Amino acid sequence: MIKYKLICKNCDFSFDSWFASSKEYEKLKIKNFLNCHKCNSQNVEKTLMAPKLININSTNSLEKKKIRLNEIKDKIREYQKFIKNNFDYVGENFAYEARSLHYDKKNKKKGIYGTATKNEITELKAEGVEAEVIPWIENKSN
Numbered sequence: 840m841i842k843y844k845l846i847c848k849n850c851d852f853s854f855d856s857w858f859a860s861s862k863e864y865e866k867l868k869i870k871n872f873l874n875c876h877k878c879n880s881q882n883v884e885k886t887l888m889a890p891k892l893i894n895i896n897s898t899n900s901l902e903k904k905k906i907r908l909n910e911i912k913d914k915i916r917e918y919q920k921f922i923k924n925n926f927d928y929v930g931e932n933f934a935y936e937a938r939s940l941h942y943d944k945k946n947k948k949k950g951i952y953g954t955a956t957k958n959e960i961t962e963l964k965a966e967g968v969e970a971e972v973i974p975w976i977e978n979k980s981n
């Protein structure tokens with residue numbers, strides 16, 4: 840048995856109907872044996888997929904992906920929390936501050952974090968300044 844969601848093109852009414860097989864559906868359709876339950880029109884089509892049939896696999900893997908993504912987000916948030924507690928936020932001055940940390944040995948700052956462009960990071964690395972790029976989640980994405 841197979842369940843199709845049928846839709847009436849005449850009145851937009853949709854309803855579920857059971858068939859022995861997809862072939863049986865085609866047969867009934869050709870013979871105009873399919874009627875809208877509401878207005879009795881024969882202008883009835885099946886919608887692309889039977890909901891009973893799609894659910895099984897796609898939902899599961901989607902669900903799993905969601906869980907994995909949340910786990911990663913949790914890790915990143917933990918990391919962010921650590922950085923926020925132990926490092927000084929310098930915003931867009933990151934490249935400047937990173938250099939002053941690197942070249943000014945008297946600078947006793949423990950560590951900094953902030954934003955930098957790709958170019959700035961390439962330059963910093965070329966100069967031997969330690970910088971790590973990490974993914975960052977804005978809190979509003981919760």
Ligand SMILES: [Zn+2]
Pocket residue numbers: 847848849850851852875876877878879880
């Ligand atoms: Zn109808």
